[in-house]
Structure formats: structure tokens, C-alpha cells
Amino acid sequence: MSIRGNGGENKTEQRQLDMSQETLSRKVVVGMRQGLHARPADLLAREARKWQSRIELIAESQRVDGKSILEVLTLAAEAGTRLVIEATGPDAQEALEAIGHLFERNFNEYENDNKQVF
């Protein structure tokens, strides 16, 4: 999982200005056996809304607003689905790290605890 910037890499003042619209992206895989169902979609949208940047989730043919649970649910992302998270804005990097972390932790779902719960 790498964080890749589309903008320049030199740390100048100019870059600081550009950063407000810089788009960063990160690849993630849905690790939960139940897929990206209502609860993780809620956690994801909540986390995304904490950040100023625009957050989008991209599946094969779909691009949705990561701040909306309704939009995230329309991905119907099953276990193993590969997604790209894109963040555009001044706190894009922090937002990607925070959201990427949710995927790394499988949204805190553990098979044994939550076997019966979507």
C-alpha cells in the first residue's frame, strides 16, 4: 500500500499552496468476510467526514463520495474487493492514513466476536 501524490515533490511555498488541491490515493482491499456492509460503511463515512479533503472511493467502474454512507453502500464491496481511496485537499495525506488504517484493522471486526452480526 503506497501513498502516491500527483503533485510535485519539492517542498516549496508554492507546493504548500498547491497542496490544497492535491490528490493523493491509496489502494486498499476489503478484508472483512462480510464485505463493506453497513457498520464499516458507517465507520468509513464518519472518518472521512472528519477531514476537510474530498474523499472518494473507486471500485472498478464506480466512483463514490466516501463521506456518505449511502454512497459507500452502493459499492456493495464484498470480501477481497480492491478499492482505491482518493483524497483531494489540504489534509489529504492524514485522511488517507486514517482511512487506510480502518481497512488495515478490518474495521475492528473479528470473526469470532462478530460471527452473527453484519
Add this chain to the structure above:
Amino acid sequence: MKFSDFVADDAIRATVVADSKEGVIREMTQSLVDAGKISAAEFESIVKAIMKREDLGSTGIGRGVAVPHTKHPSVDRLVGAVAVSPKGIQFESLDGEPVRLFFLLVSPPDRPGDHLRALENISRQLRDESFCKLLISAKGPAEIQHLLEEADVRGIVS
């Protein structure tokens, strides 16, 4: 997945009597029993499981819509009920708004994909605000069923 793939025709209620979260969940679960989709013997167990899921976080997903749900070993296919509360029910929704439109889902434990596709369909259709409004103001179950059928057809076209 279309509405007609999981919504039981006889489990559509245009005006729920309940005015609480548990009340509406009970009323909708009962509508599935009445429709012959779940066994009366499992009623309490299913209500308990749905309430347990709500304890983990409300399924009120915003825009006046909630999707209470659970897996349950007593069903062998995904079954759903639809209900409207014209006055709205406090559901601790994500956006804090009262809920007027409910989709209750009970699915077999080994079919997480079906559950996801039902959620997908519901959330995709409900992005259309006028569709939500029409469902909420529907005059009876037949009108709700008709609106869902129309949405199914629209879903195939788009």
C-alpha cells in the same frame, strides 16, 4: 438485486403503529411472520438479534431511512419487510433525523453477498430524494409495492 428479490409483498406496511425503535422492529418482524416468511417460533430470537445489531450502531443511515437487519439461521433466503412511519421515529440515526422509511432484512448467515447487494439496491434507490418522498407519502401497501416495482424497472434500465 431488485426489491422484488427480497421484499415480501405481504410484509409492506404504509402506516406503522409503533412509535419506538423496538416497536417498529417488532411490528415489521411480525409482518414477516404474518407473510409466512419467518417462523412465529423464531420471532423473539430475530427481534433480539436485530436489537443487538442496533446496539452496535444505529442502522438509521440518514435521509429518514433505516435498515434494521440481522443474520438468522432460521431463514434460507434473504427476506425483507418495508414500513413507513408517517410521523417518524427516533432511531438514533447517523444524521440525528427521525426515521420514516424502514427496510428490515433477515438473511441466512452464509450469504453475506446477498445482504450487501440488498443494501446496495436500497441505498442506490434512496439517493433519489423524490423516490423517498413518494414512498413516505404512499397511501397504502399497494402503492409502495408499485413504487418499488417501478424502481426495479428503472434500475434495470440505468
